[in-house]
Amino acid sequence: MVEFKLPAFYTTPLTQIILVGITCFATVGMFSAVSNLGAGGTQDVALSDTSQGVLYGMFALTGLISGGINNLLGPRLTLFFGTLGYALYVGSLWCFQTQGTRWFLIFAGAVLGFTAALLWSAQGSIMMSYPLEKDKGKSFGIFWAIFQFGSFLGSVIALAINIRSGSLGSVSTSTYIAFIIIIFIGIASAFLVLPPNRVIRSDGTIVKLEAASKVHEEVVGMAHLLKDWRMIALLPMFFASNYFYAYQGAVNAGMFDGPTRALNATLEGAGAIIGALLIGFCVLDNTWFGRRTRGYLGLATVVVMTIIVWAVGLSWQVTFDRADAKAMFDAGTLINYKDDNYKGKGALYFFYFFSDACYQALAYWIMSALTNDPFTLARFAGLYKAVQSAGSAGSFGMDATATPYLNEHLASWILMLTSYPLAFLVIRTIKETNYEDEGVVYVDDVKKAAAEEGQHHDAPTGADEKTSIDKSES
Template identity: 40%
Template sequence: MTEIETDPDLKTARVATETTVGPTEDQTYEVPRPAGWMYKRLGVLGWYASPRFQLGMVAFVCFMCPGMFNALSGLGGGGKSDPGLADDMNTALYSTFAVVGFFAGTFVNRLGVRLALSFGGIGYCIYSISLLVSVHKYVPGFNIFAGALLGVCAGLLWGAQGTIMMSYPVEQQKGRYFAWFWCIFNIGACMGSLIPLGENIHVKTNKNVSDGTYIAFIVLMFFGACLALFICDADKVVRPDGSKVVLMKNPSWKTEFIGLWQTISSEPWILFLFPMFFASNWFYTYQQNGINAAHFDTRTKALNGFLYWFAQIIAAALIGPLLDIEGVRRKIRARIGLGVLFLLTMAIWGGGYAWQKGYTRESVAAKDFTPTDWSTPGYVGPMFLYFFYGMYDAVWQGFVYWLMGALGNSGRKLANLAGFYKGLQSAGSAVMWSLDKNELSYMSELASNWGLLCGALLIATPVVWMKIQDTVPIEEDLRGTDETLEDVLPPGTIEQKRVGSDAI
């Protein structure tokens, strides 16, 4: 790699001495960037308004907000010994999340990613505050309201996050961007799990976590919501090759709702991915309540939560680069990924079936039941099962995000796809939390997960086999927007093409 010496006012990007096929993070161009502090290079992170820097900021917002929420939820029951309240709150949460999430692409395109993310972070603070209050007073109305509000906020936050993660990077790096984001995000969940572990290190019974645990989560979530205010909107982002994200120049509520419909009507085969979207969070209820909350004491639940999210970091770090591996065509990678995911589904959930045969909802509710501690003989088996459940979650989410990213590069289209994903994902979660509240047997919960995941993979097969292209033409990304090639391609590209055409 070399740096080309130029007038510093040109704000040139890094260039590589070797030639690459298509733009990459280290680009083969010397490209002027706009003037201003947002475009001054900040070392390996690029410039402030670069895809890498912005993704890092979004990852830390999610580190503080949904990362801490995941740590709290991973304890089972929202940290409370009785999961009933968390079931009610999460049913409200995912019901509103399903509606807002489905239309989140429209809101994100209209409001911009900065406002969507900053408003989204607020709901996580209020949710944790309501759990803390519920420890000392009976406030079911406040708890349900907090869950419903978080659904609205989370829909906006995850819609913006999906837009950034899938549309900012170039095609050759979408798997790596998922890996970077998912690792940072789940470091938050890991650190969040260490809070209740440290607070309850000697608690060998199944009881509520301490007030200090909730207060720590509230403070961190508030910091994350504030950090989101410093993210720049997508129209300011410039990639290393000088290209920009495909957006609508002057979006209105009308154009964005029309665009939402066009995303499905122009490509109805996207519906074949909807079962994968629906299934992608269905298993959280069973894993968090049916396994962790039901069978383990307080300190071991915290340890299991840490291992679950740590497993996601490992899995994301592996699958992201593998999905971007050079030398294998993208459509072939998609088919291999689908096959590997099916095999993992059969192996890991088959292991879960063997474990689930050992207890029932009634047996763990009996007065003489003793929660499992990490010092209990035989703990290693379920510990590894829970670890692999965490890895499976990251592989599933990573593959789905990568598939959506392979369908286009337009920020507008991918915002809508991210909205469909989060909306249907949350609808599935709402149904499963409601079933758990009604005390569906643990074996039935496991069977519903296993069957739904396998069925979703089979239904998605035609899309993976026939619709994933090795690259998506820029003209296809511009369809349905009011932008032109000159708006999004690196400066001088159009002129170079014209010169080349004249020479021929």
């Protein structure tokens, strides 16, 4: 079948990353936005925690094979199937709000856990493999900023409602309809993403000649992945990467009133966007240093941020516990953003998510520095999300059993700190470039070979001329 020639700008890695960012903004971002509307908009914290626990448990199981599924189906179909669970989940929230169907919300959480693993494997493969080596930090920053803007937007909506009414009650039907419409736009946008064999980097190289792999290749690839000591060394970092969300959300819900919770969530979104852009552009892709040195600088940045931000959080955490939070709730004295004792709390939540974005950026950057192969990176992304989700499930389980805030804080902090020495060992193995070992294929060479064989339609489309660039600068 003859493929239509695409505009050159459309086949670039940057365009594809922006498209994936839009897909995640409209699906994952809206899911996060709804989560900011008070226990997922349900006002039932116990039910929300149960649904989240089921979601992340299923996510963890599916993540082990989601990379292989992406490689077999291709990123377009994988993204499409991955987005469907978000529509079902928000629909189940709406159904619970109007009909009180608790079982459907838990079922939707399980379905979303399965589909989300597919989406994030496809996203990880595209974000880590499509750009040039010198652009992988910037690619994360751009994607994360677009994706987190969805959560930021939902937080602003919640803040506006709270400030107007003084509280955030049940989410209206019109609000759910608006979220679902946006999610369906995100589902449709998945079909705009190109497979790796049609993406052409600025140096004229094709990301991958093949659009998809085969079943036996995925079985062998997964076996090799689980035997790679570098992946084993990164498991603690993966496990800790979302563990702290349950603690931060619990304190936000327990200590602050409605308007202030919404304000904190808005500051979280802003911190995530700014943190991702700064570390991506200014540290991980800094042109003044070699690639391994940039990895060390990224690790140092994350370590310093973790120590300072969480130490400040600890200094506040030791002044209260769950009993204090309950007493404040009963007395109607939860912290408001206008109160004197709110000073510094908003900044803490901003930097919690600023440092979180830096942490996520470093994890993705390390994986992307180990190889440029999109199929391998899809497996990396699947494993990353599987272990990350296992950590999330465990942390939500801790919170559901009313574990003391201080214990949750220390567990989150210690898990991060213990992961850094192992991450350092992996960074030590990073090469300045993988192009020489893995080889690259130029689109002009493919076109020439196709022309000689009389198979013009097999050549990737979208670029007319190869742009020359020194590989050492890539």
